[in-house]
Amino acid sequence: MTRFLPLADAVAQYVHDGDSVAMEGFTHLIPFAAGHEVIRQGKRDLTLIRMTPDLIYDQLIGMGCARKLVFSWGGNPGVGSLHRLRDAVEQSWPQPLELEEHSHAAMASAYAAGASGLPCAIFRGYIGSDLVGKHPHIRFLDCPFTGERLAAVPAIRPNVGFIHAQRADRAGNVFIEGIIGVQKEVALAARQAIVTVEEVVDDLQPPSANSVVLPHWTIAAIVLAPGGARPSYAHGYYRRDNAFYAAWDTIARERETFLAWMREHVFQGAGMTATQGIG
Amino acid sequence: MEYSPAELMTIVAARALTDGDVCFVGIGAPSTACNLARLTHAPGITLIYESGTIGARPDVLPLSIGDPELSETALTTVSVPELFSYWLQGGRISVGFLGGAQLDRFGNINSTVIGEYHHPTVRLPGAGGAPEIASACERIFVIMPQSRRSFVPAVDFVTSFGHGKGGDERQRLGLSTAGTRFVFTDLCVMQPQRETKELEVISIHPGVSVEQIVQATGWTVRFADDFGQTPPPSERELTTLRGLLARTAQAAGGGAHEPA
Numbered sequence: 132m133t134r135f136l137p138l139a140d141a142v143a144q145y146v147h148d149g150d151s152v153a154m155e156g157f158t159h160l161i162p163f164a165a166g167h168e169v170i171r172q173g174k175r176d177l178t179l180i181r182m183t184p185d186l187i188y189d190q191l192i193g194m195g196c197a198r199k200l201v202f203s204w205g206g207n208p209g210v211g212s213l214h215r216l217r218d219a220v221e222q223s224w225p226q227p228l229e230l231e232e233h234s235h236a237a238m239a240s241a242y243a244a245g246a247s248g249l250p251c252a253i254f255r256g257y258i259g260s261d262l263v264g265k266h267p268h269i270r271f272l273d274c275p276f277t278g279e280r281l282a283a284v285p286a287i288r289p290n291v292g293f294i295h296a297q298r299a300d301r302a303g304n305v306f307i308e309g310i311i312g313v314q315k316e317v318a319l320a321a322r323q324a325i326v327t328v329e330e331v332v333d334d335l336q337p338p339s340a341n342s343v344v345l346p347h348w349t350i351a352a353i354v355l356a357p358g359g360a361r362p363s364y365a366h367g368y369y370r371r372d373n374a375f376y377a378a379w380d381t382i383a384r385e386r387e388t389f390l391a392w393m394r395e396h397v398f399q400g401a402g403m404t405a406t407q408g409i410g
Numbered sequence: 411m412e413y414s415p416a417e418l419m420t421i422v423a424a425r426a427l428t429d430g431d432v433c434f435v436g437i438g439a440p441s442t443a444c445n446l447a448r449l450t451h452a453p454g455i456t457l458i459y460e461s462g463t464i465g466a467r468p469d470v471l472p473l474s475i476g477d478p479e480l481s482e483t484a485l486t487t488v489s490v491p492e493l494f495s496y497w498l499q500g501g502r503i504s505v506g507f508l509g510g511a512q513l514d515r516f517g518n519i520n521s522t523v524i525g526e527y528h529h530p531t532v533r534l535p536g537a538g539g540a541p542e543i544a545s546a547c548e549r550i551f552v553i554m555p556q557s558r559r560s561f562v563p564a565v566d567f568v569t570s571f572g573h574g575k576g577g578d579e580r581q582r583l584g585l586s587t588a589g590t591r592f593v594f595t596d597l598c599v600m601q602p603q604r605e606t607k608e609l610e611v612i613s614i615h616p617g618v619s620v621e622q623i624v625q626a627t628g629w630t631v632r633f634a635d636d637f638g639q640t641p642p643p644s645e646r647e648l649t650t651l652r653g654l655l656a657r658t659a660q661a662a663g664g665g666a667h668e669p670a
Contacts, residue, residue, distance in 0.1 A: 157461050157462070157475075157476050157490055158461055158474045158475060158476025158477070159461070159476050159478075159481075182490070183538075202536065203536060203537055203538060204535050204536050204537065204538035204539075205533075205535050205536050206534075206535030206536075208437060208473065208474030208475055208476075209437055209438065209472070209473035209474050210473070212533075212534075212535070213535075216533070217532075217533045220530070220533045221530065221532075221533055232522075232536060232537070233537070234537040234538070234539065234540070234541045234542055235460060235490070235494060235537070235538050235539040235542070236494040236495075236498065236499065236539065236541070236542040239490045239491040239493075239494045239495070240491065240494070240495070242491065243491040243495075254494075254495070254499060254542075255499050255542075255545070255546070256499075256541060256542045256545070257541055257542075258541075258545045258571060258583055258584070258585060259518075259545070259568060259571025259574055259579075259580075259583055259585075260537070260541040260568055260569060260570065260571055261522070261527070261567045261568040261569070262522070262537060262541065262569070265527055265528075279584070280584065309478070309481050309487065310461045310462055310463065310476045310480070310481050310487055311462065311487070311489050311490075312461065312462070312476070312489065312490045313489065313490050313491060315489065316489070316491060364478055366478060366481065370478055371473075371474070371477055371478060373473045373474075373477075373662060374662065376473065376474070377473075
């Protein structure tokens, strides 16, 4: 049974220190509001899983929430580096960060395998790449029918999966449109899926019989969080704040400016300070 | 018309695309070149971005790989697992257009780390879609400004496999695709020599000297016997490129929080 919860309650009830957590959204529908709540509650030792860590994981990593990162492309799209991710990898600040690094094809397949209840994903990939051998989770097997050598990676089955979506109805069915990325896969691969939505409506009114709808019984909790994907975007609601993505390069470049921004924009009014968040 | 080396690099790269190509587009310089081709000589080209947008026709260049401009103009938008499984791995893409931080003499690309992997000097964004783009597309075009720092004898890390250590290494790994086919820089165009697969200069841009190219290449660069001169940009190419960039700059300066 899907539960409608306030954001703070959903994070408090479902996210525990040491959990593996996937917050997905391929440029579009990134669940920033949920990420900020995880930071405010000072969750620790998380294994963070996301194809493109983006600003959301730059913030979580910089605030010391992560022990490990599973990812496939760790930049600020079209802008440059994720400075907090780099600082963690290059200088172990605020703490060392273990990396499990993939390609997009591998992670997309691993989410699909997770949603399918399979132990691993098999695909034609990593041929000639130095990522092979750097990580024990990239392996190869021979096709039993043709003998072709294929790559295998473990399925992704996070303890908790967060996605943002356009809307839910009052029963908790969820509608998603636009760039859908791996939203469906992560919701079905996660042991508990939490969906933040722009609005809750009486009737979902999916525009087509083929619209992407997640039935309420696949979702643990729904949180009403209008604007919850900013500064990414929600197709049909608001556009991507490209100017903020560019500005983040300056904000996150130095530890002090980063912490000051987090204090002002994530903690202020929430009864906590950034220092408490880190400690 | 006067033009910059960066403009010429983009224009020369765009010329290599054809109307019938199905192109997997990297963000940044590849995206500029691909859209310039679409707006000039290749209106029928299919541009695919890894966010799942197939047949995107953006009026302004996207900042990210998944900007709304892409899905709003695409013929269809599919999920990311579908894109990588059915469309890329399925062998539907003719050209993969990539950039990178380092490129070596055999067309291998590094976008992962400078230095040693576990203790890098510089941690770069990483692979994204590139390793499988490099193996599954029929051929790979690379666009990169040329310098001794970025054009190195051997990359620190092979993110995307080009021709390995040369010769028939691709075939020996079971790859039937062409791999790195052209490299477009701000100085010249390179392609792999037929047998050795070592990149060699096939065309020098107007006003660029052989010595400049030698100085900007980290290995002893070879020139094809019949290397030529790159034709300068036409007025149409320059006007279209500048219009595209001006629209993009104007859109970036507009209200970021406007409703979709």
